[in-house]
Amino acid sequence: MVAASPTLFTREDVAKNNTADSLHVIIDSKVYDLTEFADAHPGGAHVLLQVAGKDATSEFFQMHRYEVLVRYMKLCIGTVTGETPEVIVPQPGDLCPVPYSEPQWLVPEFSSPYYKESHRKLRNEARIFVDEHFRPEALQIEASGERPSKEIITRMWENGMNPMRLGPGKHLEGHTLLGGVVAPSEFDYFHELVLTQELAKTHGRACNDGFLGGMVIGLPPVLNYCNDIALRDRVARECFSGEKAICLAISEAFAGSDVAGIRTTAVKSPCGKFYIVNGTKKWITNGMWSDYFTTAVRTEKGFSVLLIERGEGVETEQIKTSYSSAAGTAFVTFDNVKVPLNHLLGKENQGFPVIMSNFNHERWVMCCASVCMSRVVVEECLKWSNQRTVFGKRLIDQPVIRQKLAKMIALVESSQAWLEAITYQMCNMSYKQQSLSLAGPIALLKMSVTRAAHEIADDSVQIFGGRGITKTGMGRVIESFHRTYKFDAILGGAEEILGDLAVRQAFRKFPKSML
Numbered sequence: 001m002v003a004a005s006p007t008l009f010t011r012e013d014v015a016k017n018n019t020a021d022s023l024h025v026i027i028d029s030k031v032y033d034l035t036e037f038a039d040a041h042p043g044g045a046h047v048l049l050q051v052a053g054k055d056a057t058s059e060f061f062q063m064h065r066y067e068v069l070v071r072y073m074k075l076c077i078g079t080v081t082g083e084t085p086e087v088i089v090p091q092p093g094d095l096c097p098v099p100y101s102e103p104q105w106l107v108p109e110f111s112s113p114y115y116k117e118s119h120r121k122l123r124n125e126a127r128i129f130v131d132e133h134f135r136p137e138a139l140q141i142e143a144s145g146e147r148p149s150k151e152i153i154t155r156m157w158e159n160g161m162n163p164m165r166l167g168p169g170k171h172l173e174g175h176t177l178l179g180g181v182v183a184p185s186e187f188d189y190f191h192e193l194v195l196t197q198e199l200a201k202t203h204g205r206a207c208n209d210g211f212l213g214g215m216v217i218g219l220p221p222v223l224n225y226c227n228d229i230a231l232r233d234r235v236a237r238e239c240f241s242g243e244k245a246i247c248l249a250i251s252e253a254f255a256g257s258d259v260a261g262i263r264t265t266a267v268k269s270p271c272g273k274f275y276i277v278n279g280t281k282k283w284i285t286n287g288m289w290s291d292y293f294t295t296a297v298r299t300e301k302g303f304s305v306l307l308i309e310r311g312e313g314v315e316t317e318q319i320k321t322s323y324s325s326a327a328g329t330a331f332v333t334f335d336n337v338k339v340p341l342n343h344l345l346g347k348e349n350q351g352f353p354v355i356m357s358n359f360n361h362e363r364w365v366m367c368c369a370s371v372c373m374s375r376v377v378v379e380e381c382l383k384w385s386n387q388r389t390v391f392g393k394r395l396i397d398q399p400v401i402r403q404k405l406a407k408m409i410a411l412v413e414s415s416q417a418w419l420e421a422i423t424y425q426m427c428n429m430s431y432k433q434q435s436l437s438l439a440g441p442i443a444l445l446k447m448s449v450t451r452a453a454h455e456i457a458d459d460s461v462q463i464f465g466g467r468g469i470t471k472t473g474m475g476r477v478i479e480s481f482h483r484t485y486k487f488d489a490i491l492g493g494a495e496e497i498l499g500d501l502a503v504r505q506a507f508r509k510f511p512k513s514m515l
């Protein structure tokens, strides 16, 4: 069979198809037959009839992005004779040419002291993976509220992505990281930053948490504090491969950022073989489908942390939050749950360091993602300001819009720069040193990043107008960010708590003498 050559049309041919019965338009030198599609068009059939038989490139790009053309490729019936389409369709892995849409280290004319060749290779591979596999599913489950599929988790596991999300460490040994772009022993916090930001670029806030967000915060205490090595290794293997899921269960109805206020209790059974756990946990990311719960409990003389397996007495119920149920946010009930003693993480009554040692990394991961999502919002605003025409001018031609964009860009660039400066410190400190010296700076960074997100979310909605409060179409990213940026301002420690923590810590180091 001979492959059909692309059909060519003259502009005169197209002009004849100018009715509802035969409705053709030209967009970027390609010819689209919209006859059947017109009634299903989200913008209505009427607008299409107004441009029937004509070149609608300018009208089209005021209301849509190239992605819509890619999605509806099947409507394209040919090309205009002698013309070549000009719209650039990005390929998987491509950098975005819009100014400030990429962090400075990815802009060709800039250099950076922090990133090596392996970070660039990892960025490239991660973006290809995200473009080809991650984003399509992420956007679908963000809308449907479903749990991420086994297939995508397995694919991430096969690429070494699941263990990479926990940062550098022994747990990476034996894994091939994204085709071997970086050796496990060389993987550092900048590699993790790059991966976290590439995943966050999809801008599905809930599904980002849904894709093993619980593991990122729930598994480290097991890896670092489980006294039973066989149990530790089994749980790690099951969770990295996606066979089982894990979450961190700390917050409760009476205790959010106030960890000391938890009321869930663990009492030794009369036979001395178990802890008997009773209580509830609230806002537990991935809790809906978790098999393991890394749980803070009150024991006889203080706090302890237990690894609780789903089983008799463990119930989970979906909490409807302002983001999608793709995050699996749960209310968890423990009703006389028997937990074997070897499931204690760390020492009894000394659970505070187990919980606290994890917080720095969790907060830093949240900063990586939040800065990235803020940047995508800025990119969207820049594109929209360039394409949207009001009062006879593009938005970008209005000084008030340029002021807003300037403020948003400055906030994103300064957040990323501070994030990188702290990441550099993390790369040069042991985990213990990080806990001693970086808890304050990371707390301040998170507070600052989410304050910046607040400003960016607010201004972006003003720039997008009605579309900024509409879940589909051009303003999708803006609506989603404005609805969900608060998750980062609350989870892992509220802004106010973190600011207070940092200043209190700073005052512990204040010189004793009068200054």
Ligand code: HEM
Binding pocket: 025, 027, 032, 034, 041, 042, 043, 044, 047, 048, 051, 056, 059, 060, 063, 064, 065, 068, 069, 072, 075, 467, 472, 473, 474
């Ligand atoms: C290949 C041709 C076209 C396709 C496949 C298409 C598809 C779509 C889709 C999917 C949407 C929903 C929003 C989105 O996902 O971005 C939409 C909205 C819209 N479309 Fe089209 N469209 C086409 C051509 C046109 C043309 C030629 C015009 C104008 C003359 C137009 C005007 C609109 C308007 C006004 C909206 C509503 C947008 C809003 O208010 O935000 N469309 N279209």
